[in-house]
Amino acid sequence: MSFITHSLLSLALLLALAWGLAALWIQAPGGHGLRLVWMGLWAASALACLAAVWLQPRYATPARWVFAVAAVALAAWWISLTPSNQRNWADDVARSLRGEVHGAVVTLHNVRNFDWRSDTDYTARWQEASYDLETLQSVDMALSYWMGPAIAHTLVSFGFADGRHLVFSVEIRKERHESFSAIGGFFKQFERSIIAAEERDILYVRAGPRGEQVFLYPIQMPLAAMRQLFLAYVDNANRLADNPKFYNTLTANCTTLVYDMVRPIVPGLPMDIRLIVSGYLPEYLYRHHGLDTRQPLHTLRAQADITQRAAQAGPVADFSARIRATAQQTTR
Structure with missing residues (x-):
């Protein structure tokens, strides 16, 4: 891949990483400790993919699959968050x-x-x-x-x-x-x-x-x-x-x-x-x-x-x- 392609892919990965971390920090279930675990797993998958793209091209395909599975799981969880009128409102x-x-x-x-x-x-x-x-x-x-x-x-x-x-x-x-x-x-x-x-x-x-x-x-x-x-x-x-x-x-x-x-x-x-x-x-x-x-x-x-x-x-x-x-x- 060219330098421009590498750069664009890296930017997309970093944006996805930032969005996922913010979404998990605000909405992930299970309390503070489990929230950090989910964030850590998401960050690890994104950063591994990013490192493979630049440093170890031969590992790029497995890293992309790992990240793809994590992204699908994150997207499925996000879609599952639905609004409700039944909460303990202020x-x-x-x-x-x-x-x-x-x-x-x-x-x-x-x-x-x-x-x-x-x-x-x-x-x-x-x-x-x-x-x-x-x-x-x-x-x-x-x-x-x-x-x-x-x-x-x-x-x-x-x-x-x-x-x-x-x-x-x-x-x-x-x-x-x-x-x-x-x-x-x-x-x-x-x-x-x-x-x-x-x-x-x-x-x-x-x-x-x-x-x-x-x-x-x-x-x-x-x-x-x-x-x-x-x-x-x-x-x-x-x-x-x-x-x-x-x-x-x-x-x-x-x-x-x-x-x-x-x-x-x-x-x-x-x-x-x-x-x-x-x-x-x-x-x-x-x-x-x-x-x-x-x-x-x-x-x-x-x-x-x-x-x-x-x-x-x-x-x-x-x-x-x-x-x-x-x-x-x-x-x-």
Whole structure:
């Protein structure tokens, strides 16, 4: 084989080695000790194949067979990892959202409305609520920054004529012993969840107890498109309740799944790196006229920062009105 062929094969082996080690570290059964054994066996098969390619060509064929058997075993194990709705879930994702559509009225089961005192001290409350899409008036995008300017969690809030605001959020469905891991999100560590929650719950806990920086941007969208997006969330939630799926940090996250729902409603929206580094999503929306382009983006960003207002308001009944009060006064 030529040097280029050797190099390409080596690169493929090293990538497979790294992927397998990460997958086994995160997901292999049997506890810490057995996990290290599986990782050691995988590393030995890959490195033996790599050494045979470069150092001992006459051993290359047996080494490739050993690695092929190990790769097939690893792939079979990986395929066997299937999502489930039956686990010991953390309280804030314990219930699956379901919706029923009767004409313009949507009834949602398991809307979250927790009273948060801290991130670990709360009163859990799940409720049933109905929403008349004929009275839907607004859509806001909330971005909650928790790890620098590039990384934000994306939420979408729907406002109704009676003053209610309902937020949909695509999240990891973590178990009680788990915490968020961006790396784990690549390796089937978490199921996917769609949460519907009151703003006083889901925006307050991020701005207050969790200390995240929260922005709320009014979205420019026709009423018909707003209703379609609301129904898309309900449809996706129902399908997840019946057929669980894994969360994926890159391809099935809090922003890309929203994009998947919006794309059929607003044709022509392009893929963009800012759908992955969602902290820069306002720039994407501004460029494609999803935000009010009559004002500079920096002005919109300043008006959208509700962090202090949300944290100070607390989980009160008129939370939605309080976080919008200053922004509305600013634009008058």
